[in-house]
Amino acid sequence: MSASALAAMTQEMSRTGNPSSLHGAGRRAHRVVEESRERLAAAAGAHPSEVIFTSGGTESDNLAVKGLYWARSAQDPARRRILCSTVEHHAVLDTVEWLAAHEGAEVTWIDVDSTGRMRLDELEAEIARDPSSIALVTLMWANNEVGTVQPVAEAVALAAPHGIPVHSDAVQAFTAVPVDFRASGLATLAVSAHKIGGPVGIGALLVRRDIVLTAVQHGGGHERALRSGTLNTAAAAAFAAAAGEGASRIAAEAERLAGLRDALIEGVLAAVPDAVLSGPADVGQTGERLPGNAHFTFPGCEGDSLLFVLDMLGVQSSTGSACTAGVPRPSHVLLAMGYSEEAARGAQRFTIGHTTTAADVEALVAALPEAHARAKQAGMAAKQSRIQTAGTGLSV
The missing domain is CATH 3.40.640.10 (Type I PLP-dependent aspartate aminotransferase-like (Major domain))
Structure with missing residues (x-):
């Protein structure tokens, strides 16, 4: 507040x-x-x-x-x-x-x-x-x-x-x-x-x-x-x-947030080169995108895994997906935009607001490589487990 x-x-x-x-x-x-x-x-x-x-x-x-x-x-x-x-x-x-x-x-x-x-x-x-x-x-x-x-x-x-x-x-x-x-x-x-x-x-x-x-x-x-x-x-x-x-203060705050957002986007893409920005790039801050929103998909990485690892490292983000009865589902927004279910499962949303500083953005960028590597490893292990389970005819 x-x-x-x-x-x-x-x-x-x-x-x-x-x-x-x-x-x-x-x-x-x-x-x-x-x-x-x-x-x-x-x-x-x-x-x-x-x-x-x-x-x-x-x-x-x-x-x-x-x-x-x-x-x-x-x-x-x-x-x-x-x-x-x-x-x-x-x-x-x-x-x-x-x-x-x-x-x-x-x-x-x-x-x-x-x-x-x-x-x-x-x-x-x-x-x-x-x-x-x-x-x-x-x-x-x-x-x-x-x-x-x-x-x-x-x-x-x-x-x-x-x-x-x-x-x-x-x-x-x-x-x-x-x-x-x-x-x-x-x-x-x-x-x-x-x-x-x-x-x-x-x-x-x-x-x-x-x-x-x-x-x-x-x-x-x-x-x-x-x-x-x-x-x-x-x-x-x-x-x-x-x-x-x-x-x-809407004009001044939008300019400040958009600057932080653009620095965040640049930092994330440098830290994880295969990350993909979702939505309009809003180059030059034309108003096509909310000034405080940055959304990515991380190929081969489960969004929930990345969220939990980032949380342990002090960064709170969101997958942006809906959970019904405890079952994670790919974002309906990304699916409507033409993403595959696999790509949509790698979603991560970072939002910034009136308390966010440049130091917060730097903390995210610093934590992301380790978080991404650990989440990707967890995703690979989970995928291998599903393959092995499928071979037995069992369901989990």
Whole structure:
């Protein structure tokens, strides 16, 4: 957490008051929440009434995708199609798949190119094919694994003439790259506090004032009756503090992070020459990639093994892959970008943020050769074990 967010949260946690109550403590808490809403709206280019507080990005995505689908299909039962990119976060992917399995939605997956960017020609063709049947389009602002910034403005421009709402998961993008909800033309946009130096457990869905959503969570009618539940005053204050701070320094911080990222990429490729950078190279910092994201695949090396060895050496990274029921699976993002399953299993994501220094990058580059050698050796041993097991007819 940033210092300003921690200070705001600590101060509010020392006080009492339900922001929905009418007594003095409640009115004071309500004022804090509304001031936080205003500050968050200013940072995101929205009107305060468009900010709906949630528990985080996952809830925001669920409310947006389900809420738009249910509202649109209720207005016109023919609107059952959802156009969705193949590289969305699972908060969107799984919600879309749930709607298809339980609510009669028809999903059209829009492919991406080799850098992970949505193919606008496919989106345009699918919209043109039958615009009246489309409930919504969903396209993340920037990919959480490979860092690719998506063509959100272009997607909205294709959908808008037909009155089709577009949702964007901007959890990774908010305060990392310029995000202006008002200028975007989006119907809804999801953000989360813990990605920007705020606390875990609070996020927001920005909902354009003319957009109708069907509520997912019911109760006391909080948050324009779209998200019932007692608001977390302390977390809202901390979220707003982090957002205000992040938005005020976005250009300078993006330049600093991109410089560290480029040094990291250069160092990794020098330390392990066969490493392959995933996503756009963003040469000259053109904004094609998140400034704090560097993603690689390491041929012949299991990503999980590399993660654990790096962790033992003091570097915390991520494979970027989903784990279901404890079974590692290749990243759906990399598979959508055309990687083989074997190549995708060698993924490793390094992300840097407001606390990262050049010394941190140097520590990673120094640790990587040993970590890579040990992880590659472990991968070779595991592969040999699988071959020997296959020869016996046994399964493990």
